[in-house]
Amino acid sequence: NAGVTQTPKFRVLKTGQSMTLLCAQDMNHEYMYWYRQDPGMGLRLIHYSVGEGTTAKGEVPDGYNVSRLKKQNFLLGLESAAPSQTSVYFCASSYSTDRAYNEQFFGPGTRLTVL
Amino acid sequence: EDKVVQSPLSLVVHEGDTVTLNCSYEVTNFRSLLWYKQEKKAPTFLFMLTSSGIEKKSGRLSSILDKKELFSILNITATQTGDSAVYLCAVGPGQGAQKLVFGQGTRLTINP
Numbered sequence: 001n002a003g004v005t006q007t008p009k010f011r012v013l014k015t016g017q018s019m020t021l022l023c024a025q026d027m028n029h030e031y032m033y034w035y036r037q038d039p040g041m042g043l044r045l046i047h048y049s050v051g052e053g054t055t056a057k058g059e060v061p062d063g064y065n066v067s068r069l070k071k072q073n074f075l076l077g078l079e080s081a082a083p084s085q086t087s088v089y090f091c092a093s094s095y096s097t098d099r100a101y102n103e104q105f106f107g108p109g110t111r112l113t114v115l
Numbered sequence: 116e117d118k119v120v121q122s123p124l125s126l127v128v129h130e131g132d133t134v135t136l137n138c139s140y141e142v143t144n145f146r147s148l149l150w151y152k153q154e155k156k157a158p159t160f161l162f163m164l165t166s167s168g169i170e171k172k173s174g175r176l177s178s179i180l181d182k183k184e185l186f187s188i189l190n191i192t193a194t195q196t197g198d199s200a201v202y203l204c205a206v207g208p209g210q211g212a213q214k215l216v217f218g219q220g221t222r223l224t225i226n227p
Contacts, residue, residue, distance in 0.1 A: 004157075031213060040124070042203065042217040043158070058214065090157065094213055102213060103149070106157035 001026050004107035006091050012113045013081045021076040021110050023091030030096035032074040033058070033104065034066060036087040043090065049074055050096070081114045088112070117142040117208050121218035129226050132194050136221045138204030139186040148180055148187050149215065151203040158203055161189075191223075199225045 004025045013019055023032065030051050035043040045058030049068040063085060065077045074093075078085060088111050092104040119140045128134055140148070147165045151158035162171040167182035175194075180187045191198055201222050205215040 033214075035217075040219055042119075042121075042219045043205075043215075044217070045214055048214060059216075096213075103160045103163065104213075104215065106159075108156045 003027065004091055004093055004105050006089075006107040006110050008110060009108065010111045012115065013078075014115050015082060017081050018077070018079050019081065019112075020078075021089055021091075021112075023074045023076070023093075023107055024072055025074075025091075025093040025105070026072065027093060027095075027105065028071070029093035029105070030071075031094045031102075032068065033092045033094075034064070034074065034076045035090045035092065036060065036085075037090060037109075038087050046076065046089075081112075083114045086112060086114045117206070117216045119204055119206050119216050119218035121202075121204050121221050123221060124219060125222045125224075127224045127226065128194060130194060130196060132225075133190065133192045134194060134223060136189040136191075136202050136204075136223070137186060138188070138218055140204075140206045140216075140218075141185065142206050142208035142216060144208055145182065145206065147207040149205045149207070150178055150187075150189050151205065153201040153203055153220070154199075161202075194225045196225045196227055199223060 033048040034046040047066040052071045055066045091107040094102040094104045122137045150161040162178045164180035170179045175192045178189045201220040204218040
């Protein structure tokens with residue numbers, strides 16, 4: 001099992017350009033998440049999905065869009081990149097059960113720089 | 116607004132020392148508290164605590180939750196250089212999508 005994979009690993013954009021980050025998981029997880037991590041800020045939730053075809057906003061959704069067309073994939077899009085979106089982006093996934101919470105499995109991250 | 120605060124933000128100790136990392140929280144409908152270790156890249160799961168006063172233990176690492184006082188501690192005994200990492204505390208504030216609210220993290224450095 002590859003677990004959670006992310007592409008690309010690194011990317012440099014100019015202000016105003018667009019791009020899509022791809023997250024894939026092979027654990028048959030229902031839930032998927034996109035986070036950004038900035039120095040001193042911890043991880044902040046951008047968007048999440050509770051199943052194929054559904055998405056919802058997290059804590060910091062502005063400037064991002066997402067899609068979950070297939071259960072195993074969760075895409076994060078930046079339509080018009082801004083320097084404030086320079087960050088490390090992590091994708092995660094987890095099971096859906098009746099347990100109080102389930103461990104989230106994280107991908108290796110994408111380092112994005114917007115000039 | 117849900118909030119998770121970790122302290123200290125940074126800690127430098129010598130190999131063999133014991134360290135205690137703190138995590139306090141204010142969330143609605145608390146369900147669980149999770150600890151993660153982040154070295155170079157992806158955070159990796161350490162513990163999940165849902166009941167107050169129960170200690171979770173794995174080797175030299177242990178954690179306890181106090182739901183009355185709204186905090187958790189992570190202890191690491193006989194520290195090794197491989198324990199150097201950022202330790203993240205996260206709280207699950209409800210059912211459904213299992214969204215997590217993360218603290219800022221504590222950067223732990225173990226010097227030989």
